[in-house]
Amino acid sequence: MITLDHLTKRYGATTAVDDLTLQIQPGRVTGFLGPNGAGKSTTMRMILGLDRPTSGTALIDGRPYVALRRPLREVGALLDANAVHPGRQLRTHLVAMARSNSIPVARVDEVLERVGLAGVARRRAGNLSLGMSQRLGIAGVLLGDPQVMLFDEPVNGLDPDGVMWIRKLLRSLAAEGRTVLVSSHLMSEMQQTADHLIVMGRGQLLADDSMASFVAGHGSLEEAYFRLTAGSVEYTGRSEARGDRAGTEVF
Template sequence: MIEIHGLTIKYGAAVAVDDLTFAVKPGQVTGFLGPNGAGKSSTMRAVVGLEAPHAGVALLDGRPYGMIGRPLEQVGALLDASAAHGGRTARAHVACVARSNGIGARRVAEVLELVGLAGVAGRRVGGFSLGMRQRLGIAVALLGDPGVLMFDEPVNGLDPEGIRWIRGLLRTLAGEGRTVLVSSHLMGEMEKTAAHVVLIGRGRLIEDASMASLVGRFGSLEDAYMELTEASVEFAAGGRA
């Protein structure tokens, strides 16, 4: 379970996350939505210890990330598909991360097969398309078979087959009882994938509700998003600001 309590993150005078509180429960895909600059990425980075909060806490099963001994067995995250070194092969990249957490070569081969990269595992990451890099990041996230998974825009660069694949993967992971948090700007895809929605704007919580209730109230997730975030969009065409 992911628990965010009173989380505040600042960059200089700018407040990226403002006293944010919500929980992400196991057994369902939770969509983490909001306009650009809403604080989604900063919040997810705080969960895995990459941002130090100015106030509040981000917890994994009641503990901060820094107190977890073998973190990949607790939480897997894809936050930046470009994070892999371009000079390494896909297999070497995954194997390096695996060794840092005491994970063996068999699991490396398993996750590469699972994400569809087994046939290109010997190729250098620098020659990968964005979609292939996304699959590589997902492989790393799955290495420790964790109970908590977070993905930031995981369908970027994927073709329609790849988007359908990631949709099925997310549902399967949640169906196994895992906690799955997914950030995306693709409202139609999120409506097909997520069972719950956490919506933020300007670093603050706007809505924390089931997908069914939002669609029931507004007709579609896209309509709900547009109406609920109207006051939180800083720059937009067509007069929305």
């Protein structure tokens, strides 16, 4: 379980995350939604100890990430699929991760097979397509067989078969009792994948509800989302004066 208690992050006069309190439960896929600038990435970074909260706490099974002795065995995260040295071979990259956390090297070949990269394990990361880079990042998440997993835009660059594969993977991981948090801007895909939703806007919690309850009374997740976040979108230029969604970045 991930527990956020009055979690706040300020950068000077800007409040990126504002007094966020919630629990991300195991056994379900939790979708993490919000417009650009809502605070989603900052929240995920604080969960992973990459950013220090101004106040409040982000705990994983009651402990901060920095207190985990072998973190990859407890938490897997995909924040940036391109955060790999371009000259490093795929297998070499995962072997280094495994050894840093006392994970058997045999596990590397298992996850490469599971994500469909076993046949290109000797390829260098700089020669991968975006979709293949995403699969490598997912292999890194799975490597330590953790109970808590965070994914930021995991379907970016994947073809339709890949999108269906990651959807089934996320749901199967949650069915095993793991805590699965997924940030995405693809509403139609999220509606088919997530069991529960957390929605943020301007650093604050706007919704923490089941998918069924959130969508009830609306035609789709997209419609419900736009109604909730209309006042949290950062409009720019002429679109701001018009109130026109076309010129905005809403995810």
